[in-house]
Amino acid sequence: MPRAGRRVPRERRRGLALGILIVNQLLAGIGVASGMALAAILVADLTDVLAMGGLAQSSSVLGAAIVAIPLAKLAVRSGRHVALAVGYALAAVGALLVIAAATSAIAPLVFLGLAAFGAGSAAGLQARFAATEVAAPGFEARSMSLVLWATTIGSVAGPLLSETGDRVGTALGLPPLVGPFIFSAFAFAISTLLVATLLRMPKAGVLASEAVAARGSDVAGDADPTDVDPVDAIDAVDADATGAAPAASVGSLMALRIAVREPLALFAILAIVCSQTVMVGVMVMTPVHMIEHGLSLNLVGLVISIHILGMYGASPLMGWLVDRVGSVRVILLGAGILVVAAVIGILAPGGDMLLIPLALGLLGLGWSAGMIGGSTLVTTSVEARIRVPLQGATDAAMNLAAALSAALSGVVLGAFGFAGVNMVALLVLVPLAVVGLRLMVQRRAESV
Structure with missing residues (x-):
């Protein structure tokens, strides 16, 4: 009772x-x-x-x-x-x-x-x-x-x-x-x-x-x-009640190896890693790009604030969308937004105070969709015994990729300008798009 x-x-x-x-x-x-x-x-x-x-x-x-x-x-x-x-x-x-x-x-x-x-x-x-x-x-x-x-x-x-x-x-x-x-x-x-x-x-x-x-x-x-x-x-x-072996028996690298064999889990991991890599690579070079074109620190601060608002301010909306329409759709939405942000970054003049804030705001919004959709999917797409080790491995991979992105973005900016930084961002999204397309084809075939 x-x-x-x-x-x-x-x-x-x-x-x-x-x-x-x-x-x-x-x-x-x-x-x-x-x-x-x-x-x-x-x-x-x-x-x-x-x-x-x-x-x-x-x-x-x-x-x-x-x-x-x-x-x-x-x-x-x-x-x-x-x-x-x-x-x-x-x-x-x-x-x-x-x-x-x-x-x-x-x-x-x-x-x-x-x-x-x-x-x-x-x-x-x-x-x-x-x-x-x-x-x-x-x-x-x-x-x-x-x-x-x-x-x-x-x-x-x-x-x-x-x-x-x-x-x-x-x-x-x-x-x-x-x-x-x-x-x-x-x-x-x-x-x-x-x-x-x-x-x-x-x-x-x-x-x-x-x-x-x-x-x-x-x-x-x-x-x-x-x-x-x-x-x-x-x-x-307890662990047996969920039908899972004790999570401690699976290391993070083993959990990652298991997860990448599953298209849905791989898609979730790529959503987190690619979203973070794109966001960091473009964001850290935006202030340098703006200063080079004579914009003030106050304007730089305004653009970064718009970016942060896009990252976190819309997160309740993204969470609601994930619970309503599913993680996969929200991840695809986020990838699309990141593509639009990168294209605007490629085309926008350095001193444009309409397109640059728009690109950075969309960059944050796309990150929010990819991070929340990907994190939810990482949590729900794998069995309980590898869930926490996989979360740790994914966050480690995400931060390592972000550190590399931050380090290399300065080199790319110096050689190819801000447009080059955004072109590299588009290339980073290619693995996510390929796995997402394969996942959609597989789901369509299963529904026939």
Whole structure:
């Protein structure tokens, strides 16, 4: 028989878990953005080499790639809340290392600090998968999109705090440009405490819908399975209840090998990796391109803000679309938007303040569709035993590709201009288009 009087506590418990993830993503956004807004200038000043400033972003992205798989393993072994807490704690330590490096003028230490700082981004990415595990059945993508949407607030608020942070740091006797990392360390420390003390997600990789299906009769008797609290079900279900072997028995590389043999999973992985690679490659060179054509820093900031709004502001819409029409269609929509953005980038004059913002806004929108559609499909298209290891491997591949894209985009810009950067972006989308076309042909053949 169903347990009476549980509906309000159920909704409150599920909402609490999702709310903690949303608040954490907001704090993580502030932590990353407030420090990284001035990181390139800080590195350039510390090393006295202007070109070294570009390595600040690369160090952080590489750090995120390095910790993605270990955090996924930790999530399987000890729970998402432990993995998230460790990721945010590493980021807080990284911020402190950056402060120490700038204070002591030890340049190599700043790169180590920025690499550890990247763990905050890796934890924030893992939070999007955690959101699907506390979502009500059928609302996985929308829950993920809400967690990503919270990044909008943090990403906008972080840079706005940079000047205040610099003043605070100067008042404390720290070198210029170091103060914002105090705010970063503080934000990540709060995030660490928040997830470590309040968030409990013991079954990483088990979706609420699967747990409900597996334990519906035990938890809810003869009641409608959709009335079962997913958090209760996840607490009760073990690996055997979902028909899966223990996830810890599968490594990330093995999970990746298994997944790429399946067209649907391969399509999902390519959607995430290609979307991130295209977005980073074009976005990091846009400010350089605009400055070369005489545009002001204020206009550059406006264009980047439009880009960030496209990335995160529309994420609830993308989540709703995924739950309504399916991940594959939204991924294809995202790929189409990215193609349009790249074509506009190829054709737009460097000083055009109508087409450049339009291209960057569409670039963010296409990324949002590809990331949410791809992340949802990665989660739902594979068996439970490889889900979390695959998520870690995909995020690692995504960040490695983004780091390479950021490094090579400057070379392409110097040799072929901004149009060349966007042409390369179109080439990056070719594998996604090929696999997507093959998937559509296969589905059409199966429906005949």
